Amino acid sequence: MSTATKLPTGDAARSATREKVILAVAAPLLAIVAAIVISSLVFLASGENPFRAYGIMADYGHYSDSQVWIINKAVPYYLSALAVAIGFRMNLFNIGVDGQYRLAAFAAAAVGGAVVLPGALQIILLIVIAMLVGAVWSGIAGLLKTTRGVSEVITTIMLNSIAASVIGYFLQDGRLAVKDGNLLHTKFLPEAAHFFSFPTHPKPVYGFVVIAVVAGALYWFLLSRTRFGFDLRAVGASEPAAEASGVSVKRMVVISMLLSGAAAGLVGMPTLLGESFQYGTDFPAGIGFTGIAIALLGRNHPLGMAFGALLWAFLDRTGSRLEFEGYAQEIVGVIQGVIVLCVVIAYxxxxxxxxxxxxxxxxxxxxxAARTAGADNNDKPEVSA
Amino acid sequence: MRRGSVHALCGENGAGKSTLMKILYGMQKPDEGTITLDGHEVTLHTPGDAIARGIGMVHQHFMLADNLTVLENTVLGAEKLHGISGGARAKIREISDAYGLNIRPDVLVEDLGVADRQRVEILKVLYRGARTLILDEPTAVLVPQEVDALFDNLRELKSEGLTVIFISHKLGEVLSVADDITVIRRGTTVASVEPAATTPKQLAELMVGSELPSPETRDSTVTDQPMLEVDGLHLTATDSDGVVRTVLDGVGLTIHKGEVLGVAGVEGNGQAELVEAIMGTRAPDHGTVTLDGTDISRTTTRRRREGGIGYIPEDRHRHGLLLEAPLWENRILGHVTERPNSKGKLLDIPGARKDTARIVDAYDVRTPGIEVTAASLSGGNQQKLIVGREMSHHPKLLIAAHPTRGVDVGAQAQIWEQIREARREGLAVLLISADLDELIGLSDTLRVMYRGRLVADADPAVITPEELGSAMTGAASGHLTADGDTGTGRPASGGAAATGGDQE
Known part of the structure; x- marks a missing residue:
């Protein structure tokens, strides 16, 4: 009997691996094909030639200035997606990444403009402040969920607008901002707070891309290689089973919200430490929501999200080109939406x-296996208990 | 299957009973083969098709809305048949009288007992015009008296010309109610027998191709060292209507090393809450839980598990497994802080995988590999994996809630044997079960739980399932004996066990 059961085991393992690969490839392929078909239909419906549009996008995307732009744009997107994905992995929907990173970046900018520390210390201080502020802001939602049972979806949305109001209050002339033409912004960071960058042509690539890669690797390691990560995924897969297995679900909710918020705190850093060096009324907003789409697109997988962030940035960049070529600007938004829907459905x-x-x-x-076993020893009991 | 008969379908779990029934009810499509109904070949795509052709199914788990009345539950989804008030009420009365179901249409379902709810399920099916009824393990949740009443209903239905397909593991019941019996094993029909010409033993042998297992524990291994002591456990809960109910009321029990303590009771009388309180997933209002001399009343579930509590949960899909995770991740579940699953703060994935393979082998979990998801195993094999996982950490106390529910006879025998073996080595077991034969056969001590209290105790050596059943409905309390025995049997056997324990 043992040989009879072992034989199919080997076969099964092989065919299971093959199947896994096929299925893993099938989902993105299906999504891409569906997305292209639907997007083409949208182009056709608006009376435009889809293939000319794809041609323009591909052509514009391969210029080196486009590529630098895409990478620099993808870095905050990726960090934002990581922050959202930490929540997703345990069935928490942190819509508040947007408010968290803006408040975090504002706090870091305000402190950075007022304090001067030597060299790297300044940068470390600002990053730590940003992560702390992000964590505190999302931690409020975590605490409200565990102590009062309020859905994190509601609280994080509300905290987004509270964050916007708080920033609006302090970003006034005479409070924490200085007036610069039409714009209000915090004081410029000292030279020491400037993050390094890669001297690419025509514009530099954010050095923060390194931090994003490290964050992605940490995310992977934490979730799939540590006890903590197993507990977190268990809660995401089945809350009652995790509870019975000894995970304190409430504690886990608070911790993962804090982690998600800390990651969100990083989202504004590439811009603050690599380009703007101040937080002003023109500081990029809405990246928190883009992160949700990219986390969905990348299936919460660190590599998938990296791909998603680059794709999103590519569409942003090349879509702006379409406008010059006589296409409606909104078409790119439609394509991005279609892609997310196709990916979610296909998977x-x-x-x-x-x-x-x-x-x-x-x-x-x-x-x-049973038939073979039965034929071998028909008169013996099959269960040897 | 003949019209106007009760046809029983038996087989191991994973034998294909449920799949066959799902096909008959249109929930799943067959790869090949045909279904012929009243001489016509039919293809059933959805449960709607099946209902339209007069096939109705009563599921093992009731599908009723607690906060609606019987009438409302019955017309839900079938509003077009007889309206939703007067006409429907008259029709329900008519069906109820015709088949002796004894149904009161305006009672809230939440106020009904399990047996009444089941009759409502049957009524729902009849109301939709079913002429063929499929009952999936209808007796699993009933006490013996209720089973008899159900069988009377079934005979009534049969005499009115309806066909009943009856799925069950319990062979005695099958023999008492069925006119024809079909036994299936691993997806094929192995025999069609007539109840008059067969015995439970022969039937079981057909089902598993082996000897009928029995849950009897041979010699007592009870020692006098307490392993688990529960004292004065009290728990109140607020239900959905905001009414505060007492769920556990002064529950106290002691389980010694090497002892199996069985708790009998109709479901919903506080057994699940008792388990949760001991596991630490629910905090009681007061009372203490002591494990092996250590007070664990205030510790976390994880500490309790690390401290030696093994847990076979009642609902393995909800509490015992991550269904979409591979088997080796399920092996880690609940023991993530222990070897071989982790080293320090990190997971030891190779270690966990290797040990999963060992469990699969040692506990005869039938699977093509450890990479498949837990959901793709049959119920019995899922349970074997859980038992293997819990036993692999050498627990001091095993909480086994319905350990063999929905598990085939072969796996059942194996699980019983494992519990017995561990008990010989000094394991204390809290056994909660609806299967009275299992309780009586496996336990050293029996307690009966009714409305949150332990109302009666009994000696498994002398008690019958019928006596136990009547205590479960609250009809009897105190020490249950066959005929007024003062209960000297227990201390005597306890003493004998203590000597047995010393020898080990």
Missing amino acids: EIVRRYGLRLQQRKVGEELAA
Whole structure:
């Protein structure tokens, strides 16, 4: 009997790996094809030639200034997606990344403009402040959820507008801001707070790209290689099962909200420490929401999200070009939306199909194994308990 | 299947009973083969098709809305048939009288007992015009008296010309109610027998191709060293209507090393809450829990698990497994802080995988590998994995809630054997089960739980399932004996066990 059961085991393992690869490729492929088809239909419906548009986008995207722009844009996108994904992995929807990173960047800018520390210390101080502020802001939502049972979706949305008001209050002439033409912004950071950058042509690439890579690696390591990560994923997969296994779900909610907020605190740093050196009324907003789309697009996977962030930045960049070529500006927003929907739907379809397939295969293989075993020793009891 | 008969379908779990029924009810499509109904070949795509053709299904887990009345539950989704008030009420009365279901249409479902709810489920199906009824393990939640009443209902239905398909693990019941029996094993029909010409033993042998297992524990291994002491446990809960109910009321019990303490009771009488209080997932209002001399009343679930509590949860899908995670991740679940699953703060993935393979092998979990998701295993194999996981950490106390529910006879025998073996080595077991044979056969001591209290105790050596059943409905309390025995049997056997314990 043991040989009879072992034989199909080897086969199963091989075919399971093959299937896994096929399914893993099938989902993104399906999503891309569907997204292209639907986007083309949108172009056609608006009376434009889709292929000319794709041609313009591909052409414009391969200039080196476009590429630098895309990478620099993708860095905050990626950090934002990481922040959202930490929540997603345990079924928390942190919509408040937007408020968290803006408040964090504002606080860091305000402190950075007032304090001068030597060299790297200044940068470390500002990053730590940003992460702390982000964590505190999202931690409020975590605490409200665990102590009062308020949905984090509601609280994080509300905290977004509270953050905007707080910034608006302090970003006034005579408070924490200085007036500069039409703009109000915090005092410029000292030279010591400028993050290094890669001297690429025609514009430099943010050195913060290194931090983003490190953050992605940490995210992967924490979730898939540590006890803490296992607990977090267990809560995400099944709260009652995690609770019975000994995870304190409430504690986990607070911790993961804090982590998510800390990651959100990093989102504004590449811009603050690499380009603007102050927080003003023109500081980029809305990256927190983009992060949600990219986390969905990348399936919360560190590499998938990196790809998603680059794709998103590519569409932002090349889409602006379409406007010059006579296309409606909104078309890029439509394409981005279509891509996210296609990815979410395609992955769900493939996931369900994969589960069903596996269930059927397991049944078939066991039945086959049982038949062989039954033929070998018909008169012996099959269960040797 | 003949019209106007009760046809029983038996087989191990994973044998294909549920799949067959899902096909009959249109929930799943067959790869090949045909279904013939009244001489016509039919194809059923959805449960709607099945209902339209007079096939109705009563699921193992009731599908009723607690806060609606029986009438409202019945017309829900079938409003077009007889309206939603007068006409429907008359129709319900008519069906109820015709088949002796004894249903009161205006009672809230939440006020009904399990047996009444089941009758409502049957009524719902009949109301939709079913002529063929599929009952999926209808007796799993009933006490013996209620089972008899259900069988009377089934005979009534049969005499009115309806066909009943009855799925069950309990062979005695099958033999008492069925006119024909089909046994299936691993997806194929292995035999069609007539109840008059067969015995439970033969039937079980057909099902598993092996001897009928029995849950009897041979010799007592009870020692006099207490392992788990629960004292004065009191718990109140607020239900959805804001009414405060007492769920546990002064519950106290002691389980010694090597002892299996069985708790009998109709579900919903506080057993689940008792388990949660001991596991630490629910904080009682007062009372203490002591494990092996250490007060664990205030410690976290994780500490309690690390301290030696093994847990086989009642609902393995909700509390025991991560269904979409591979088997080796499920092996880590609940023991993430222990070897071989982790070293320090980091997971030891190779260690966990290797040990999963060992469990699969040692506990005969039938799977093509440890990479498949837990959801793709059959119920019995999922349970074997859970038992293997919990036993692998050598618990001091095992909480086994319905350990063999929905598990085939083969796996059942194995699980019983593992509990017995661990008990010989000094494991204390808290066994909660609706299967009275299992309780009586496996336990050293029996307690009966009714409305949050331990109302009666009994000696498993002399008690019958019927006596236990009546205590479960609250009809009897105190020390249950066959005929007024003063209960000298327990201390005597306890003493004998103590000597047995010394020898080890």
